[in-house]
């Protein structure tokens with residue numbers, strides 16, 4: 001995860017290590033409110049030994065080469081992170097947007113919705129319930145795209161299938 005990049009640099013963002021993306025790192029469960037135990041908050045304590053999956057393989061949509069995301073959408077600043085093309089639907093890539101916090105701020109959500117519409121990329125985004133101070137491990141899933149796409153995601157969720 002945090003890495004230097006030919007075009008963009010993660011630093012000082014560490015959002016993908018901070019629990020906003022659910023994952024398991026060497027047996028430790030990471031989820032909202034529970035950051036990776038190897039994160040210093042500014043980098044990775046085990047950078048040279050970090051796992052290939054997900055850490056070395058991971059590139060969020062902002063840092064990815066030729067990213068279409070504007071500078072202001074760096075995840076730590078925009079409070080939203082794109083996981084690009086996590087699955088396909090009818091041959092189209094599906095992006096997932098996770099909040100860096102409880103909810104994706106309106107300006108960022110508006111940008112991602114417009115991007116989804118213009119690029120014909122169905123989108124899934126996550127959000128926490130507003131109430132309470134604690135973070136929920138399981139977040140609400142919103143499918144944004146054609147009605148058939150929304151139905152398909154609803155069916156997968158009802159069947160308890162993983163979306164990515």
Ligand code: SF4
Pocket residue numbers: 001002003009010011013014015016017058059060061062063074075076081
């Ligand atoms: S969320 Fe993106 S920009 Fe931030 S540290 Fe992770 S890969 Fe880098």
Ligand code: SF4
Pocket residue numbers: 001002016017025036037038039040043044045046047050051055
């Ligand atoms: S092991 Fe390092 S790179 Fe991987 S999630 Fe934890 S802090 Fe981030």
